[in-house]
Amino acid sequence: MTTTPLSYSPEELSAQVIAVLNELTMDWELDLEEDIGPSTRLIDDLAFESIDIVRFVVALEQHFNCKGLPFEKLFMRDGDYVDELRVNEVVEFLNESLPTAHSS
Amino acid sequence: MKKLLMIGLDGATYALLKPLIADGYMPFLGKVMAEGAYGELMSTPNPLTPPGWISTVTGCSPDVHGIYDFLRPESTEAGVFLKVNDSRDILCDTVWTLASRQGKRVTTLNFYGMSPPVEVDGYLISGFIPWRHLRSATFPESLFDTVKSLPNVDIKKLGMDIGEEKKCIQGLPEEEYEDWIHLQSERDAAWTELLSHLMEHDPTDLTAIVYDGTDKIQHLFWRYLDPSLVEETTAIPWDTHIRELCLNSYRQIDQSIERLVAISGPDTHLVITSDHGFGPTHEVVYVNEWLARNGYLSWTAQTIVDNTSKLTADRIKDHTLMIDWEHTLAYSLTPSSNAIYVKQAKDGTQGVSPEEYPDFCRTLQQKLLDYRHPIDGGQVFAKADLNENRLAGKPSLEHAPDITLGLRDGGFVSILRSAEVVKTRDKVDGTHRPNGVFIAWGPDIASGKHLEPLSILDVTPMLLHLMGLEIPKEIEGRVPVEALKAEALSANPVKISEMVQPAKPKAAADRPEISEDEKDALMAQLKLLGYMD
Structure with missing residues (x-):
């Protein structure tokens, strides 16, 4: 299901991102100490590898039916790639980016 | 109605298949070649899996379907970046959708580039996908849960481990040879188990599968397979053992094909093709x-x-x-x-x-x-x-x-x-060669016929024709009528559709000019590929 990004509050957006992550990782047999939440780390907690990050981006684009998101602001800082990312950082990025995104 | 079974053998070449048949490793393949029609199948200008398989399943050349490689370069002011091709980048319809649209049901497993999956009347699981992402490469999604529940199919063995596959061209330590050959054989076997289950429980008009272990094994172990190199390669018993493991992987594929044909039933057309050939x-x-x-x-x-x-x-x-x-x-x-x-x-x-x-x-x-x-x-x-x-x-x-x-x-x-x-x-x-294989067998196929080389663009028209369907005129390939019995062709003449295919929104000519925002987003996505280590 795709939805209009503008209709989300930050809390709703967070829930949607967590839902996308839960769907993405549902078959991974992760041994998580707690459910995926805002402080979950993609690499250390969810064992994300490079291909997983690419697929996560595609999943977000498909879920929100949006393209035009400047993901480099999320994954690159000071000209280099970040080593880790928490769910709440993804939510903050989407909260800032989705309203100006180009809906397809 | 006759069933149609298509087997893709990635990188298959007569340079190996004929000696394997002669040496008794692939008796069923020998039988269908003797009883059917076969010839070389000329691949795309760059004989490679992405353009090769996409041309196979569209009947169009890379300049039309848009897939030249696994990755595509995008040039920006900040430099040139690489993006991963997927099904959204294919600019024309596949045989799966063309058949579905004309009322046929389809099962297609392990073909390159089919993710995100397009809707078909039947079942589709894309190939070249790590197992952790197979769910999102499966249509309908409920099929994934069915697969997970099957006792004799390990979902993890269906997926492709990118790190392992890279060793095809980056090299493999000798101590990993045995495990690596087993990995390929186990994946091919897992796909056979899954397809057998689907064919037994819900057979469709067109059933298609790709076995990609052939390509992987030939990249790394060509010298163990090429008859002209075997004597030099197998100087010690360990090398002979490695050769036997390779040969057994072909024996397994032969047995899989025979099994699938048996499940499909006596009134089956079998079409075997490769995306490209192979050589040293x-x-x-x-x-x-x-x-x-x-x-x-x-x-x-x-x-x-x-x-x-x-x-x-x-x-x-x-x-x-x-x-x-x-x-x-x-x-x-x-x-x-x-x-x-x-x-x-x-x-x-x-x-x-x-x-x-x-x-x-x-x-x-x-x-x-x-x-x-x-x-x-x-x-x-x-x-x-x-x-x-x-x-x-x-x-x-x-x-x-x-x-x-x-x-x-x-x-x-x-x-x-x-x-x-x-x-x-x-x-x-x-490594790859342009000349691959085309083998057809079944009630309407000419018997014992050696064909002049065909084009890889001819496969989709042939599949559509064998299902009695119309072939859209936009398809560049042709039906290789010389592979058909004359009476079968009279009863089922080639039907070219004058109607233009329903335009897909992503058709190249209809694409709107990309906006600056979209360019920025594209660039960002490409930069993400930096994570692909």
Whole structure:
């Protein structure tokens, strides 16, 4: 299901991102100490590898039916790639980016 | 109604299949070749899995369907980036959707490039996907849960481990040989188990599967399989053991094909095709090093010299970081593309202007063709085909190569920096060739017929025809009627649809000009590939 990004509050957006992550990782047999939440780390907690990050981006684009998101602001800082990312950082990025995104 | 079973054998070549049949490893294949029609199947201009399989399942050439390689370069002001191709980048319909649209049900497993999955009337699971992402590559999604519940199918064995697959071209330590061959055989076996289950519980009109273990094994173990090299390769018992493991993987595939045909029933048409052929490669050609020595490319200062005969960097982001873009006019970004791209001047960026482009390309082409091996004096670049549409100012896909190379030993270029332009390999490996295989068998197929070479574009028309369906006129291939019995052709003549295919929103000609926002987003996505290490 795709939805209009503008209709989300930050809390709703967070829930949607967590839902996308839960769907993405549902078959991974992760041994998580707690459910995926805002402080979950993609690499250390969810064992994300490079291909997983690419697929996560595609999943977000498909879920929100949006393209035009400047993901480099999320994954690159000071000209280099970040080593880790928490769910709440993804939510903050989407909260800032989705309203100006180009809906397809 | 007759059933149609299509088996894709990635990289299959008669150079191996015929000796394997003669030696008793593939008796069923020998039977269908003797009783049916077979011939060579000529692949795409660059004989490679993505363009090869997409041309197979669309009946169109790469210039039409838009898939030239696993990755596609995108040029921006900040440099050139690589993006992963997927089903959204295919610009025309597949045989799966064409058949579904005409009322046929389809099962298709393990074909490259089918994710995100397109809706079909039946079942679809894309190939070349890590198991952790197979759910999102499956249609309908409920099929994934069905697969997970099957006691004899391990979902993890269906997926492709990217790290392991890269060893095809990056090399494999000898201590990993056995496990690696088993990995391929187990994946092929897992797909057979799954397809057998689907065929037994919900048979469809068209059933199709790709076995890709053949390609992987031939890349690394060609010298164990090629009859002309076996004596030299198998000097010690351990080598003989490795050869037997390879041979048994073909025996397993033969048994799988026989099993699937048996499940399908007696009134079945069987079509076996490959995406390209295969042959030996004896040397590594460093095309970017050649470009650098001829003034077309500059390396960045930190780029190290390869001394391992590798074809590519371990991390995709390093493909672009090796090149000094400000001082480069022509470059190659992936070995698999065998392509040279010309950096064109646009929006104020440095590069070759539209006015300079034709002469620039023709001069570069001539230099490539004139290049001779420093020791043996032979021509290294056997072909250097120009993008004639672009030269003529006609429409051309932005990511279409400017020059498509063919090496004298059929291999793929190395994009790395090197102390030499051409280096002899320590051991003979396998690499792609244009001539693959086409084998057809069944009630309507001519018996015992050796066909003249067919085009890979002919496969989709043949599949549609054998289902009694119309072939859209936009398809570039033809029905190879010479493979059919005359009476069958009379009863079921070829039907070309005059009706234009329903336009897909992503058809190239209908694509709106990409916005600046979209360009930024695209660039961001490409940068993400830096994570692909």
